[in-house]
Amino acid sequence: MPVSDSLRLWGEPAGGRVRAHPSRASSRTRSRSLLPAIAVSLIAALFATACGGGGGRGADDGRAAAAFPSVDTADPLAPVPLKEPKTVRVAVTSGALSYGAVFAANGLGEFKKENLTADVQVLPAQDAHVLLSQGRLDVAVTIPTPGVLNLISGGAGARVVFPGGGRQEDSTQGWYINKKALGPNGKFDAADVKGVTLGVPTGKASGAMGLFFEKVRAEGVDLKPDDVTFENLAGADIAGALERGAIDVGYISNPFNDVIIKSGCCEIMPGLISSRPSVYYWFSDSLRTQNPDVGLAFVRALARTTQTYLQGDFRADEKVVSALAAGSGTEANVVRTLEPNKFGTDLDGVPEEIASYQSWYLETDALSYTTPLTAGQIIDRRFVDALKVGQKTR
CATH class of the missing domain: 3.40.190.10 (Periplasmic binding protein-like II)
Structure with missing residues (x-):
C-alpha cells in the first residue's frame, strides 16, 4: 500500500516540506506542520506492513551495552560529544510547554554540546507513531496513545525513555x-x-x-x-x-x-489530575538498539537541560523564556504568563501513570489486545539509569 504524502517528511518529499513557522527557517528547531492526519484504516494497514518482525530489540543488545559505560561517573550529565555530528528526528504534537525540555535543549545549545541537531516537527500523534514504527522518526513526544500501545503489542520497539512536563501540585489547570x-x-x-x-x-x-x-x-x-x-x-x-x-x-x-x-x-475538582508527567519521550529502535550512543547523548542533553534550566519558576530566566518561545512558536510575553510545568528527570511514577491510560483504553475497547502490557514492555529505563538522573547530579 502506498504511503500517504503526509508521511514523506523524512523520506523523499512529495512537494517540499511544510513549515509551521517559516519566519524562523534559520532556527535549529525546525517546527513544521503536517498535512491532515491519515485515515485510521490507512494507519492500521501501515502498522501491519511497517512493523514486521521485532529483531534486535532486546535489552541485552551489544551496541547498547557498549554505549552506556561511556558515562562520566564523576559528572554523569557532562557533555560527551559524539565523534561525528548526528541529526535526531523528533516529533511533538503541539507547541505546548510540556515539551519544554526539547525546546530549551535546542535553543540553549545543549544538543550542540553533544554534537547533535534535533530536527523538531509538529505532527499528529498517530502519524508520529507510524513514522516511529517505520524507522523514519527517532523520537516521538506524546502521551501513551492506543496507537503506540497497539504497535508495541504487535512487536514494535518503541519505548518510553524520558519524561516530559507535568502539572504542578497546586496547578489551576x-x-x-x-x-x-x-x-x-x-x-x-x-x-x-x-x-x-x-x-x-x-x-x-x-x-x-x-x-x-x-x-x-x-x-x-x-x-x-x-x-x-x-x-x-x-x-x-x-x-x-x-x-x-x-x-x-x-x-x-x-x-x-x-x-x-x-x-x-x-x-x-480537586485531585482529578496527576502531577506526574503528561507526555513522554518515545525512542524507536533507531536510538534504542541501532544507535544507543546517540540515544544516550540525546537523553543526557534533555536531563542536563531539565536540571539546569527547568526547575522552579523558570519564567524568571529570560534565556529560558526565549528558547521556549522560539521552540514552541509562542510569543515570549505569553510564555511568561503561562503556568510553568513541573519537569523531572527520572521515571518514578511513570509505570502507574501509563497503567492508568492503558486501563482506560482497555475498558473502552480502544486496544487490539486484552492482556495488559507490562511496564517492562513499555518503558526502557537503561538511559536514565545509566545517567543516574534519579538524583540531582548538577
Missing part, C-alpha cells in the same frame, strides 16, 4: 465543574459527576479519563463510561461551553484556566 451542576450543598462531591456532560479534547478517547474515573471511583462512586456524556471539544470551546453552562464539566488548561477562574462560574 485541570477539571472544572459548573456550579449549577453541584449538589444541594453547593460543594463538589464525587457523586456529582454521574449524569454530567463532559468536555475534553478527543472526548471519550482521551487517556486522561483513566485517572479521572479512578479518582471518582476511589470515592465510592460506581461511575461507568455510559454514566457520562462526552463532548469532543477544543480547549477554547470547552472554556466557553463551561462558562455558559452548555457542558457541566470540562478539562481546562493554559491559558483558559485564568478565564474560567475570573468568570466565577465554576470550581476546580
Whole structure:
C-alpha cells in the first residue's frame, strides 16, 4: 500500500516540506506542520506492513551495552560529544510547554554540546507513531496513545525513555465543574459527576479519563463510561461551553484556566489530575538498539537541560523564556504568563501513570489486545539509569 504524502517528511518529499513557522527557517528547531492526519484504516494497514518482525530489540543488545559505560561517573550529565555530528528526528504534537525540555535543549545549545541537531516537527500523534514504527522518526513526544500501545503489542520497539512536563501540585489547570451542576450543598462531591456532560479534547478517547474515573471511583462512586456524556471539544470551546453552562464539566488548561477562574462560574475538582508527567519521550529502535550512543547523548542533553534550566519558576530566566518561545512558536510575553510545568528527570511514577491510560483504553475497547502490557514492555529505563538522573547530579 502506498504511503500517504503526509508521511514523506523524512523520506523523499512529495512537494517540499511544510513549515509551521517559516519566519524562523534559520532556527535549529525546525517546527513544521503536517498535512491532515491519515485515515485510521490507512494507519492500521501501515502498522501491519511497517512493523514486521521485532529483531534486535532486546535489552541485552551489544551496541547498547557498549554505549552506556561511556558515562562520566564523576559528572554523569557532562557533555560527551559524539565523534561525528548526528541529526535526531523528533516529533511533538503541539507547541505546548510540556515539551519544554526539547525546546530549551535546542535553543540553549545543549544538543550542540553533544554534537547533535534535533530536527523538531509538529505532527499528529498517530502519524508520529507510524513514522516511529517505520524507522523514519527517532523520537516521538506524546502521551501513551492506543496507537503506540497497539504497535508495541504487535512487536514494535518503541519505548518510553524520558519524561516530559507535568502539572504542578497546586496547578489551576485541570477539571472544572459548573456550579449549577453541584449538589444541594453547593460543594463538589464525587457523586456529582454521574449524569454530567463532559468536555475534553478527543472526548471519550482521551487517556486522561483513566485517572479521572479512578479518582471518582476511589470515592465510592460506581461511575461507568455510559454514566457520562462526552463532548469532543477544543480547549477554547470547552472554556466557553463551561462558562455558559452548555457542558457541566470540562478539562481546562493554559491559558483558559485564568478565564474560567475570573468568570466565577465554576470550581476546580480537586485531585482529578496527576502531577506526574503528561507526555513522554518515545525512542524507536533507531536510538534504542541501532544507535544507543546517540540515544544516550540525546537523553543526557534533555536531563542536563531539565536540571539546569527547568526547575522552579523558570519564567524568571529570560534565556529560558526565549528558547521556549522560539521552540514552541509562542510569543515570549505569553510564555511568561503561562503556568510553568513541573519537569523531572527520572521515571518514578511513570509505570502507574501509563497503567492508568492503558486501563482506560482497555475498558473502552480502544486496544487490539486484552492482556495488559507490562511496564517492562513499555518503558526502557537503561538511559536514565545509566545517567543516574534519579538524583540531582548538577
